[in-house]
Structures are given as structure tokens and as C-alpha cells.
Amino acid sequence: MSRVDVKRHFAPIQRKAAQRTEERKTDSIPTISIVMSTCGLASGAAETKQAFEEALSRKSIEARIVPVGCLGHCYAEPLVIIDHPTSGFPPICYHKVSAARAQVLVGSYLENGDPVFKYVLGATEENDLIPAVMDFPRFNLEQRLVMEQCGRIDPDDIYQYVAEGGYGGLVKALGSDPEEVISEIETSGLRGRGGAGFPAGRKWRLARGGGPDEKIVICNADEGDPGAYMDRTILESNPHQLLEGLAICAYGVGADTAIIYVRAEYPLAVKTVQQAIKSAEKRSLLGSSILGTSFNLEVTVFQGSGAFVCGEETALIHSIEGKRGMPQHRPPYPVESGLWGRPTVVNNVKTLSCVPSIMTRGAEWFRSIGTEKSPGTAIFSVVGNVNHPGLVEIAMGTSLRTLIFEVCGGIPKKKSFKAVQIGGPSGGCLPESFLDTPIDFDSLTEAGAMMGSGGMVVMDENSCMVDVARYFLDFTQKESCGKCTFCRIGTRHLLDILDRITKGEGKEKDLELLETLGEDIKSGSLCGLGKTAPNPVLTSLRYFLDEYQAHVKEKRCPALKCRALTAFYIDLEKCARGCDVCVGCCPVEAIFTTTGRKKAVDQELCVKCGECMVVCPPEYDAVEKVSPPELAPIIERSPEKKETSD
Amino acid sequence: MTTSELDGEERAMVEEITAMLPHFEKSRGNLIPILQSIQEKHAYLSGAAMEMVAEHLSISPSEVYGVATFYNQFRFHPPGKHQFKVCLGTACHVAGGDIILENFERKLGIKDGETTPDREYSIERVACVGCCALAPVAVIDDTVEGHIQPSRVEGIFVQFQVEREREEREKAERESGE
Numbered sequence: 045m046s047r048v049d050v051k052r053h054f055a056p057i058q059r060k061a062a063q064r065t066e067e068r069k070t071d072s073i074p075t076i077s078i079v080m081s082t083c084g085l086a087s088g089a090a091e092t093k094q095a096f097e098e099a100l101s102r103k104s105i106e107a108r109i110v111p112v113g114c115l116g117h118c119y120a121e122p123l124v125i126i127d128h129p130t131s132g133f134p135p136i137c138y139h140k141v142s143a144a145r146a147q148v149l150v151g152s153y154l155e156n157g158d159p160v161f162k163y164v165l166g167a168t169e170e171n172d173l174i175p176a177v178m179d180f181p182r183f184n185l186e187q188r189l190v191m192e193q194c195g196r197i198d199p200d201d202i203y204q205y206v207a208e209g210g211y212g213g214l215v216k217a218l219g220s221d222p223e224e225v226i227s228e229i230e231t232s233g234l235r236g237r238g239g240a241g242f243p244a245g246r247k248w249r250l251a252r253g254g255g256p257d258e259k260i261v262i263c264n265a266d267e268g269d270p271g272a273y274m275d276r277t278i279l280e281s282n283p284h285q286l287l288e289g290l291a292i293c294a295y296g297v298g299a300d301t302a303i304i305y306v307r308a309e310y311p312l313a314v315k316t317v318q319q320a321i322k323s324a325e326k327r328s329l330l331g332s333s334i335l336g337t338s339f340n341l342e343v344t345v346f347q348g349s350g351a352f353v354c355g356e357e358t359a360l361i362h363s364i365e366g367k368r369g370m371p372q373h374r375p376p377y378p379v380e381s382g383l384w385g386r387p388t389v390v391n392n393v394k395t396l397s398c399v400p401s402i403m404t405r406g407a408e409w410f411r412s413i414g415t416e417k418s419p420g421t422a423i424f425s426v427v428g429n430v431n432h433p434g435l436v437e438i439a440m441g442t443s444l445r446t447l448i449f450e451v452c453g454g455i456p457k458k459k460s461f462k463a464v465q466i467g468g469p470s471g472g473c474l475p476e477s478f479l480d481t482p483i484d485f486d487s488l489t490e491a492g493a494m495m496g497s498g499g500m501v502v503m504d505e506n507s508c509m510v511d512v513a514r515y516f517l518d519f520t521q522k523e524s525c526g527k528c529t530f531c532r533i534g535t536r537h538l539l540d541i542l543d544r545i546t547k548g549e550g551k552e553k554d555l556e557l558l559e560t561l562g563e564d565i566k567s568g569s570l571c572g573l574g575k576t577a578p579n580p581v582l583t584s585l586r587y588f589l590d591e592y593q594a595h596v597k598e599k600r601c602p603a604l605k606c607r608a609l610t611a612f613y614i615d616l617e618k619c620a621r622g623c624d625v626c627v628g629c630c631p632v633e634a635i636f637t638t639t640g641r642k643k644a645v646d647q648e649l650c651v652k653c654g655e656c657m658v659v660c661p662p663e664y665d666a667v668e669k670v671s672p673p674e675l676a677p678i679i680e681r682s683p684e685k686k687e688t689s690d
Numbered sequence: 691m692t693t694s695e696l697d698g699e700e701r702a703m704v705e706e707i708t709a710m711l712p713h714f715e716k717s718r719g720n721l722i723p724i725l726q727s728i729q730e731k732h733a734y735l736s737g738a739a740m741e742m743v744a745e746h747l748s749i750s751p752s753e754v755y756g757v758a759t760f761y762n763q764f765r766f767h768p769p770g771k772h773q774f775k776v777c778l779g780t781a782c783h784v785a786g787g788d789i790i791l792e793n794f795e796r797k798l799g800i801k802d803g804e805t806t807p808d809r810e811y812s813i814e815r816v817a818c819v820g821c822c823a824l825a826p827v828a829v830i831d832d833t834v835e836g837h838i839q840p841s842r843v844e845g846i847f848v849q850f851q852v853e854r855e856r857e858e859r860e861k862a863e864r865e866s867g868e
Contacts, residue, residue, distance in 0.1 A: 082821065083821050083824070085834070086821040086824060119823055269818075271780035273820035273822065310820070349764065352817075369760065429784070433823040465780070468780065501784060512783075519817070525760070631840055632796070651792065651796075654786070655841055
């Protein structure tokens with residue numbers, strides 16, 4: 045099949061895409077793009093859309109409403125971009141557009157041409173009238189490669205993807221030899237984005253030489269890390285980019301079957317991908333004899349049932365085969381004998397999503413981004429105590445400091461930075477002294493954390509490191525499949541010890557035990573889950589030993605987080621006579637009136653939810669939290685009060 | 691809920707599964723998809739349902755049970771009419787998700803994974819719903835509620851209570867009107 049023939053088959057699709065873009069440009073109907081991915085919907089994007097529709101029909105204004113995927117700016121949801129060509133303004137991005145704001149925007153901007161500056165986040169292109177979003181650090185320090193089109197195109201419309209150059213990589217690949225495709229990926233230095241960073245090109249080459257059987261390609265979208273959601277965003281916002289990468293990979297390794305393994309907890313992602321597959325098959329971009337060639341590829345979606353360990357490739361394969369998702373000893377590697385005994389390539393969503401642009405723009409271009417050993421970009425979901433949480437894509441090699449303090453706007457409420465947890469349950473906590481570490485596979489591993497799935501939790505001074513370690517252990521202990529003794533029983537013991545420490549029942553020798561047991565679990569486990577499960581404990585022990593010691597020796601939680609080691613009390617000097625906001629909000633009726641109509645906390649009843657501290661008016665600020673709990677003054681309920689309340 | 695009603699429910703479930711199974715090829719790879727579609731329809735997997743699947747695929751019921759219990763998605767008890775899913779992902783944990791879960795548990799007198807005896811409410815903890823920027827998060831039936839406060843938990847119950855009372859009042863009015 046010559047290259048010309050493939051191009052000839054692709055030409056009509058390209059023409060139609062170009063034509064549709066042209067039509068949009070020439071008519072003067074305003075376009076309202078609303079971010080409708082899971083996080084947008086959670087912030088009320090559906091109500092916003094409805095409000096726009098109602099307001100438009102009430103005022104009989106013609107406008108096009110386009111639901112788009114996620115831009116990654118979760119802090120500003122629901123986001124709306126309005127392109128109003130006749131207004132003289134560039135396309136404007138609005139943030140936190142509630143239903144009420146939507147109505148205002150229709151009335152003021154679409155009807156009367158006033159863009160309502162107080163709701164504006166920025167213009168989406170450079171201009172003289174409105175500051176552009178590109179001037180903000182959040183936008184200009186990011187380098188978008190995988191997420192370039194996310195939030196800018198309608199995920200359900202294949203032509204919008206094609207108009208942006210989509211499927212050009214597949215066309216180029218089909219016109220070349222599979223060997224050339226693999227060489228290109230090898231030269232690009234693309235490393236697996238699932239966490240470990242294995243070179244993708246080498247994996248493909250191994251699978252290609254894996255035997256005479258037809259190969260299988262699996263896209264791993266079983267994002268199990270509690271706190272990472274970029275795979276979901278890519279599936280929901282730009283599914284065709286992934287499908288194109290999948291097809292290029294399948295062509296390279298010689299596969300006729302591809303499976304996308306998605307978590308069943310992501311219903312919108314499942315729906316969007318299934319629709320995208322149908323749409324691509326209809327246009328002969330997937331399915332049988334793709335673009336007129338002899339290359340066939342059947343793509344199906346398998347819904348994973350929720351097991352963190354299934355992110356491991358052998359466990360994932362077992363799960364598709366209808367078994368318990370337990371990892372198996374490697375070798376044989378899946379590239380030799382994987383799903384149903386056939387050579388199988390398992391690649392992460394982000395890895396495959398990098399492939400189309402490497403094909404179109406070339407390996408050298410890809411190498412020019414990022415660092416020498418880790419080319420390309422990294423995507424993180426930055427959450428926790430930062431001003432601008434959300435999804436961020438940055439070039440590899442950017443420092444943690446730039447990412448946290450510039451791109452994500454630093455720590456809110458003037459609190460100080462304490463630690464950043466990278467890589468979820470397999471990663472580690474890094475203290476302030478590591479903020480200048482460049483973000484790439486090797487530097488992070490060296491520091492004791494890891495790239496992992498890209499979850500990043502920023503913690504301020506109020507986060508307790510022992511509690512965070514306990515949280516992750518609680519997670520991995522539940523998710524351990526039970527195959528290896530060290531992982532199954534060892535994590536249980538680690539958790540028990542940490543539980544004890546956070547309750548103030550820790551013993552001095554516990555700290556040593558945590559360390560030796562952690563090392564033993566690492567060496568005694570088969571798969572990545574067990575090998576990395578002790579990381580959160582080991583890194584926090586290394587960098588925050590003083591906090592562990594405070595818990596064990598002084599029975600004190602320095603961050604005032606561990607509930608058994610803290611207490612609330614009301615400062616009678618500050619408490620206002622007669623105010624009883626705290627009484628009303630207490631879920632267990634632990635607050636009572638004491639002398640002088642002031643309030644006090646019954647320590648026996650208090651569950652330490654902290655609600656009274658939240659509601660106490662800032663001008664009084666009378667609720668205090670202390671650790672150890674003995675520091676709280678004890679005020680007894682007067683006996684007659686007790687009787688009446690009984 | 692009386693025993694006879696439950697039996698009726700179970701009977702209907704068995705009938706529906708009998709009708710559904712022939713649509714699935716008898717291959718082991720279909721085990722998880724079959725279990726998923728049963729749960730999608732009936733909200734949980736009963737012992738009888740798992741035995742029927744085992745028979746269809748010619749594997750032992752213990753094998754089916756083993757697979758089903760391995761994965762977090764599958765439920766083995768009927769859930770309540772209203773479901774509360776409290777997110778305990780990393781961001782929610784740091785923001786105090788466990789306090790929210792505790793508030794639900796205390797309010798209903800049940801633990802996570804359980805259903806109230808009147809089958810009105812059930813509580814579940816979930817690993818991450820992917821709305822970390824809105825932490826702490828809870829999913830009330832199908833709506834995601836972000837930045838949830840302990841006092842909001844109380845508010846949610848008041849809301850359900852008011853709705854229930856209104857329904858009962860309307861029902862009573864309809865009946866007295868007839």
C-alpha cells in the first residue's frame with residue numbers, strides 16, 4: 045500500500061473537517077463552549093448549560109452551545125468560553141459561571157455587547173482589549189502536548205479533531221513500514237507514562253518480535269490512584285488522540301486487537317470512548333481495512349471493576365481473562381506471552397496519547413521538549429493546599445517549586461509549605477529542601493518519591509505526616525491482592541503500628557520496626573504494589589522523623605491533625621456572652637453553657653470534628669485546638685444542668 | 691420489608707437473569723461483564739445470581755464468588771433507596787473526609803458498606819471520584835457535592851426528611867380525597 049493511496053482515502057475526511065471549520069469562521073453566530081467533564085459537572089456545569097439555553101431562547105438570541113472537555117483548571121469550574129465574533133472582543137474565558145452568571149452573560153454580552161469584566165478570567169488569544177490567559181503563569185508556564193486540545197474541541201465530534209491535524213500521524217504511519225514506526229518512537233525516547241518509565245519503543249519492538257501470533261495492544265486506563273484523574277480527563281476530552289495512538293501502536297507491533305481497560309467508576313469516560321470508536325470505525329479510521337490498507341484493528345472497551353493492583357500489567361491481563369486480578373511472576377513478560385498467551389503490549393493512556401504528535405512532528409521535535417533522559421511532558425493532578433488545583437502539563441525537568449508556587453499559585457491562607465506527596469500510594473513525601481528537584485523519572489526516584497501515576501498532593505503546616513503515611517498504608521493494605529505474604533501481612537502490621545502511633549499508643553521501638561519491616565516488604569513482594577507500598581512510610585520517616593518522635597514520646601501531634609491527640613476548648617476570655625453559633629452546629633451536643641452565659645466543650649462527648657472552630661465568628665475566634673489534649677482546661681457541666689438535659 | 695416481599699424480589703431477579711444469560715457467550719472472559727450487567731440492573735449480586743452465573747460458565751460457584759469479592763465494584767447486599775458515597779481519596783482525606791463519613795455513620799447508626807434496616811439509606815466509602823479540587827466530596831445519590839461541611843450532613847437529612855414528609859402528606863391527601 046503506497047502512501048499516496050492512504051492519503052487519497054483520508055482526503056475526503058480532511059476536506060469535510062476543513063469545510064466545517066470554515067463554516068464556523070464565516071458565520072457570525074456566537075459560540076458558547078462549556079466545560080462538561082466530570083469535574084465541571086460536579087461544579088454545576090449542567091445547570092449553567094441549561095441557564096444559557098433558557099436565557100437564549102427567552103431573548104431569542106441565536107448562539108451555538110458546544111460541550112467541551114476539561115481544560116484542567118478545576119479551581120475555576122464551571123468554565124465557559126464565549127466567542128462572539130461581532131462584538132469586537134476576542135474569545136473570552138469566564139470562570140465560576142453559575143446559572144445566574146450565565147443569564148447575566150447572555151443579557152449583557154450577547155445582547156448588549158458588554159463582556160462583564162468582573163466575571164472574565166482572560167481572553168484566549170493575545171489582543172489589546174482584555175488581558176490574555178496566556179499571560180498568567182498558570183497558562184504560560186505550562187507546555188501542553190498531550191492535553192493541547194483538551195477543553196478546546198468537542199470530544200464527540202471527530203471532525204474537530206481532524207481539523208486540528210488529527211489522524212495525520214496514523215496516515216503517515218500507514219504510509220511507512222512498521223519497522224520505521226517503531227524506530228521513530230525509539231528515537232523519540234518516549235518513556236511509559238504509567239509510572240515506571242520503561243521505554244515505549246523497546247516494548248513495542250519486543251512485542252513485534254514476540255512470535256508468529258497476532259499481537260494485542262491494551263491501553264491501561266485503570267487509574268486507581270486516589271487523587272489522580274488525568275487519564276479520565278484525556279478519555280473524556282480528547283478520545284480520538286488516544287485511539288490514533290492506539291492504532292499507530294497496533295500497526296507498529298502487528299496487532300489486530302486492541303482493548304481499552306477503563307475503570308467502571310468513570311461512566312462518562314466509557315461512554316465518550318465507545319462513541320469515539322464507533323465514529324472512527326464509520327470513517328474507516330479503525331475497524332477493517334483501515335484507510336484502504338490491509339491493516340485491521342478491532343478496538344473494544346473493557347470495564348475494570350475497581351482494583352488498584354490491576355494497574356500492574358499482568359494483573360490487568362488476568363482481570364480481562366475473567367480471573368482475580370493478581371500479578372504473576374515475570375518472565376515471561378506480556379510482550380512474549382500476555383493476554384490469552386499472545387504477545388501483548390500494555391501502554392498507559394498518556395503514553396499512547398503522545399504517539400500521534402511524535403509521528404506527525406517527528407522524534408527530534410519530541411526530544412527537544414523536556415530533559416535528555418525523560419523527553420516530553422509530565423501531567424500532574426495537583427490537589428490539596430494550593431490556590432489553583434487542577435491538571436497541569438509541564439515539560440519534564442521543571443522544578444517542583446515552579447510547579448507548586450508559580451503554576452499552581454502557592455499555598456492558600458498565608459500558611460507555610462510543609463511537604464508534597466508525589467506518586468500516590470507508591471510515592472513519597474518530599475520536604476521543602478527538595479523543592480528544587482527537577483521533575484523527571486530519575487530525579488524523583490532518587491529523591492525517594494516516584495513519578496507514579498502523577499498524583500500530587502501539596503500539604504501545608506496543618507497536615508500530619510504520620511497521618512498521611514497511615515492513610516496510604518490503609519489504602520494499599522486494603523488493595524493488596526494477598527498473593528505475597530510480605531505484602532499481605534506486612535502492610536497490615538505497618539498499618540497497625542501507624543494506627544497505634546496516631547492514637548498516642550506508640551512505643552519507641554516502633555520507629556525502628558517500621559523501617560525494617562518496610563524494607564522487608566519491598567524486597568519480599570512480587571509486583572509494584574508491594575515493592576512501593578512502604579514508600580510513604582519510609583520517606584516520611586526519613587524526612588519528618590521529629591514528627592514521629594513527637595507522637596511517640598510526647599503523645600503530641602505537631603500539626604494538630606491526629607484526633608486522639610488533640611482537643612478543642614473555648615477560651616472564656618474571648619467567647620461572647622450569649623452567642624451560641626457553636627451550640628447549634630455541634631453534631632453531638634457537646635457544647636454547653638457555663639458561667640456568664642459563655643460556652644464550654646464537654647470533652648467526653650466531643651468527637652473533634654472541628655465544626656465549632658469553623659463557625660465561631662472571626663471577631664471572637666474563641667475556639668482553640670491543642671495537642672496533647674491534656675492542655676485543654678477542663679470545665680465541668682454543672683450538675684443541675686446535667687439533670688435537666690437528661 | 692416483609693419476607694414474602696423479599697422473596698418476590700429475589701424471584702423476579704432470578705427470572706431476569708435467566709433471560710439475560712443466553713446473550714453472553716459461555717467463555718470465562720465474560721465472567722466480569724456478566725457480573726457487571728447483573729449489578730447494573732439489580733444493584734447487587736445475590737448468592738443465587740452468582741450460582742446461576744457459575745452454572746452458565748461451567749465453573750464452580752466458589753470461583754465466581756472469589757472473583758466477585760476480589761473487586762471493589764461488586765456489592766453483595768441490597769443498597770438503600772438513598773446512597774451516600776463519601777470520597778476518601780487523598781485530597782479528601784487531607785481535607786477531613788473521614789469526619790464527614792463519621793457524621794453520616796453517627797447519624798444513621800450504621801457503618802460504611804451497610805444499609806439501614808428500613809433500606810432507606812446506605813453508606814459507602816469510595817477511593818476517589820476525581821473531583822479532588824472540590825475536596826471534601828460526597829456523592830449523594832447521583833449528585834456530587836463539593837466542599838461538604840459536617841453541618842451540611844445534617845442539612846442533607848433534613849432535606850430528605852422534608853421530602854419524605856411531603857410525599858406522605860400528599861399520599862394521605864390523595865387517599866382522603868378519594
